[in-house]
Amino acid sequence: MSTVTQTLTEPLKTLHLRSASPENTEKPGFKGTKYDHDKDAGGEKDSTYPYAWALPTFNNTTYPPLTAFDHKDPGLEALKHENPREFLQNAQVSDLTPKFGADVSGVQLTQLDLRGKQQLARFVAERGIVVFRDQDFQDQTPQWMLNEWGSTFGRLHVHPTSAHPEGHPEFHLVYRDMSKTFNYEFTDRFTSSVWHSDVTYEEQPPGLTTLFLFDSPASGGDTAYVSQVEAYKRLSPSFRAYLETLEVVHSGVEQANFSRAGNRGGTVRREPVENVHPLVRQHPVTGEKALFVNKQFSRRIVGLKHEESEAILNLLYDHLAKGVDFQVRVKWSPRAVVLWDNRITAHSAIVDFDSAQDGRRHGARITPQAERPFLNKN
Template identity: 90%
Template structure:
């Protein structure tokens, strides 16, 4: 089941300070005794002092029809025509998280980017895989701006079939955990909560450039790990890569829906689950680079192989991704940070290393534009 990432504040919620100084006295929100109600704020009583009460999780029983296909043109393709595709970073400080994967950027306000700047941003995220933008005023914008002016620029907005969302804004996928409620998958019968995945890959047109930001975060912990599926592909032998490029994998949303139908995460299934075959290796439309396209959350079997053959290959690749510390990064959240990643070429995992009863609440939102149907460009 898909986990996602969040963080939480531990001081009074009139100001946004995700990581308070240890010398400050903190006051944690108390949601104990809150009665769960599908039509009310599932995360607890609304606190008018909390500036992001509009984004507290709710569930409903709305039913949505199946998604339809659409034509997607990646905005990064336009940046290929620009004389200087990194023009939007002219006044920024950019630090690579590793030589080939990830970047940390200060000095750019995402809300101030024009069309040209957002096209260049899409290309940059496609090249680096995951990019952290610090000290953003993103949280100060209206939800309508976040969805319509920002998210929709990068593709058709995805509405998650089972997750919580803010009232009247189903296009946000919320991640939430406090001392009494959690709306993401928890694993109490395993050694670790880490689950590497790419988001909703069971869709015919899974997400591309994805935005995540946190309203509320614990003082420490709750980092997010990312792995480059491009670098993971490059580490394989040429002959093995050639074989994998002949294969397709079934990605399934059935298990996720069944988990909700069993009464978890609000018990909501808004859209019937689908299974879709995607190439095991896909090409990025902007960079042209190839990447593995499998993840343990949603990949189920390789088309045309016997069960033992399929499981042997998939488990090898899952193990490869999970153990590839030299092509992974760990993103540490800071106040007002916004993280962008390309869901086509990366996988990620929440790091649930905090105790919500002691360390505070995690509350964040993901904007998830869909992209093209995965394809493999033959050389």
């Protein structure tokens, strides 16, 4: 028997839970030098900034609802390869923890052929999150980044509310400088940390995700990741068995309402959706089971009373947030590229720097959609 998602036709009442995100800085060398930012997003840009093409813009373009599509993970092909880590044969690989995360030097992502990308997809699925150092990725054309890279791993997602480079809505930008931010702020809370997986309200949420920074402070602005596979495994067998019977409503309504209230960029390109996903999902390549809940977009467990749903969801949110022994913290270095599997990890930006003092943080995310979440019940 297989559990899959279903789309809700009537919106549900949702809690207003804001999302965390990246910040800002200086020049490609991460030396802490500040550039004058454009006076207004999409307006006059500083011509000396080499990545001015990727500065944030908003427009009034609207898009129809997303439609379903067939997705075959490229990592499935790598299951047939005799040496599935052949693409790493000249690389230096360090595990961030024994079971989660890896740090890689000595391989250029831009030089991988299709076979190498298939092996990469399997490797990221196995490790959850992988940092690739000293890349030339940031200097490729946006067309290459989207068409030759991102599209390999799924249909490119256009975020319904975030900023993007002019003419390239498939990039989700993270941006903060001394005068503005196009991501959420947390002046009314102790911490900016919000563990989440990206846009899980979609019928087909993202799979292998790419994040890279054009510009960053000399220190701070790290990104934290948590393994939802290991989080699942830490639970007792009887509790895991019960969770596997449950489904959760994921909603994009509050994110859209936040923008409609004039925040972020005040833009909603596509009407928000809500979908029901299994609380525990299975990875199509590794077969591993993982928790699939996050405080930003999960709203309630289907069929339970409010108090029951809140008790279970809050327990799981707390479990993920406090699981230091199945988390990693990625320190960004110049020209690093971070890949993670959004199906089996959650993450949080760490907003620990002062934009006015430390500079601009400017990055882009490429977010290919994957299959509908499923759980095979044997």
